[in-house]
Amino acid sequence: MAPEPAEAGRELVLTVEGLNVVYRTEKPVHAVKDVSITLARGEILGLAGESGCGKTTLAYAINRLHRPPAEVSSGTVTFHDRGGADIDLLNLGDEELRAFRWSKLSMVFQGAMNSLNPVISIREQLEDVLTTHKPEMGRAERRARCEEVLRLVGVDPRRLDSFPHELSGGMRQRVMIAMAMLLDPQVMIMDEPTTALDVVVQRGILREIIRLRDELGFAVVFITHDLPLLLELSDRIAVMKAGEIVEYAPATEIYERPSHPYTRQLLGSFPSLTGERGAFVRTGPEATNVNEGAAR
Numbered sequence: 001m002a003p004e005p006a007e008a009g010r011e012l013v014l015t016v017e018g019l020n021v022v023y024r025t026e027k028p029v030h031a032v033k034d035v036s037i038t039l040a041r042g043e044i045l046g047l048a049g050e051s052g053c054g055k056t057t058l059a060y061a062i063n064r065l066h067r068p069p070a071e072v073s074s075g076t077v078t079f080h081d082r083g084g085a086d087i088d089l090l091n092l093g094d095e096e097l098r099a100f101r102w103s104k105l106s107m108v109f110q111g112a113m114n115s116l117n118p119v120i121s122i123r124e125q126l127e128d129v130l131t132t133h134k135p136e137m138g139r140a141e142r143r144a145r146c147e148e149v150l151r152l153v154g155v156d157p158r159r160l161d162s163f164p165h166e167l168s169g170g171m172r173q174r175v176m177i178a179m180a181m182l183l184d185p186q187v188m189i190m191d192e193p194t195t196a197l198d199v200v201v202q203r204g205i206l207r208e209i210i211r212l213r214d215e216l217g218f219a220v221v222f223i224t225h226d227l228p229l230l231l232e233l234s235d236r237i238a239v240m241k242a243g244e245i246v247e248y249a250p251a252t253e254i255y256e257r258p259s260h261p262y263t264r265q266l267l268g269s270f271p272s273l274t275g276e277r278g279a280f281v282r283t284g285p286e287a288t289n290v291n292e293g294a295a296r
Ligand SMILES: Nc1ncnc2c1ncn2[C@@H]1O[C@H](COP(=O)(O)OP(=O)(O)OP(=O)(O)O)[C@@H](O)[C@H]1O
Pocket: 023, 025, 029, 031, 049, 050, 051, 052, 053, 054, 055, 056, 057, 058, 069, 070, 225
């Protein structure tokens, strides 16, 4: 499937072309099949599909985080840097890759909140990212940046001296999002970032993500099996089935005119989407009142 041309006037930040990922196990699993997607600057791209369809494998491969037995058998991933340079992600050396991750593209994983080190304070864990990537940064500046990102995600900076177990699950996940934002990346890949949280907390965090995207202009690949949530959040949606992207269109089009039978089936499996069409509210960048919409 050829990548969709960028919408008029929208500059691209990421292009994935013909990507194939295979798990080289005894019986090889072709988990990602000829996937081509583009991500525009500031865009929220939703990646939908049932468990096991290959969403996580795709996200890992984009950021070169896949490990054997997973192998990218063909395809390209190109990052279009702010300065105009194109970065061929699949061919970066290890050092370049380390410098690239977090600073240009960061990831918030499924259950990331549990990956915080329990015996190290939030401050130390955030500062560690800065010391590694920006060794030139002074102590005061580092502290200020950590406070700033916590504020951005709605966590009181006084929490910096807390340990992970002293924070609720929602707060820990916000801390992980803050960490992903520390170096001001151009792209964030979020893999089921709120699935483990209750609906109210989930809504709050999603509202923050939309607001921050509007303010800071980063692009997001948002992965979830929760299609109703993606319809509200995303500009475009790619629907994945058994490793393939079977439909790829603006969220409104997916909702109003789903063309693939599998998309229709997915939409049909969410009772909240099958009622009065007028009840549905989109909260994309064009929506006038993003916060109110997302709060529903
Ligand atoms: N280490 C592995 N070895 C072999 N096959 C794997 C491995 N990891 C994943 N797979 C297979 O690859 C396919 C895609 O899995 P993946 O985890 O990417 O799907 P997903 O859509 O992200 O699912 P979920 O929403 O449950 O995380 C599945 O068939 C899965 O069984």
